[in-house]
Amino acid sequence: MDYPRDAMSHRLPVLRPLAPALRARLLGAGLVVVAALVLLSVLATWLLSLPGAVVTVTVILAAVALGVLLALLLPRHWVVRLDEDGYRVRLLRSARARSARWSEVLDVQAGTVDGVRCTTLRLRDGRSTTLPVDALAGDPTELTSLIAEQLDRTHGYRRLR
Numbered sequence: 001m002d003y004p005r006d007a008m009s010h011r012l013p014v015l016r017p018l019a020p021a022l023r024a025r026l027l028g029a030g031l032v033v034v035a036a037l038v039l040l041s042v043l044a045t046w047l048l049s050l051p052g053a054v055v056t057v058t059v060i061l062a063a064v065a066l067g068v069l070l071a072l073l074l075p076r077h078w079v080v081r082l083d084e085d086g087y088r089v090r091l092l093r094s095a096r097a098r099s100a101r102w103s104e105v106l107d108v109q110a111g112t113v114d115g116v117r118c119t120t121l122r123l124r125d126g127r128s129t130t131l132p133v134d135a136l137a138g139d140p141t142e143l144t145s146l147i148a149e150q151l152d153r154t155h156g157y158r159r160l161r
Contacts, residue, residue: 014146015078016136018091023073030069034062080136082146087121089129094118097127102154108147119144 018026041058044050081088086102089095094113106122113120113130117140121129133140152158 012150013081013083014143016080016138016143017075017078018073019135019137020075022135023075027069027073030066034065038062075137080131080143082150087129087147089131092131092135094130094132097121097123097129100127100129102150105151105154108144108151110144119147121147 017023038055038058041055045052045054079089079091086100086104088099090098100121100123104123104125106124109120109122111118111120113132116132117134119131119133119140121131123129131143133143136143
């Protein structure tokens with residue numbers, strides 16, 4: 001049965017990157033690690049009378065590492081993707097099932113896991129995908145609503161208004 005496209009259909013695909021606060025924390029941790037490595041390189045060069053090229057190479061590698069880290073943490077890199085066919089998740093350890101078609105999803109539940117607000121998609125085969133909604137950019141309630149609307153449409157349910 002073919003259902004008419006509604007407002008939800010026009011909003012797909014939905015791409016959600018990491019939340020800005022989480023990206024900032026990851027970037028800060030990366031900066032600290034890189035700075036520590038450069039400092040250790042300078043100290044080792046000074047204490048062991050190594051050539052200055054060691055520090056130069058370390059600084060160049062540190063700059064490349066920071067460039068890669070910045071590129072990975074840009075908002076254009078999605079963590080959760082919802083489209084007409086299903087969903088895909090990457091970079092989240094909590095996602096046991098990395099992807100599934102909407103027809104495979106049994107239900108969606110909002111709850112708290114270890115003090116973190118999550119949306120869990122349970123699949124028909126017993127697997128699940130847990131999304132820590134505060135780790136994702138955008139409104140957590142809107143994400144859960146988008147998923148529920150897509151599941152309703154996939155299973156042929158209609159909301160009473």
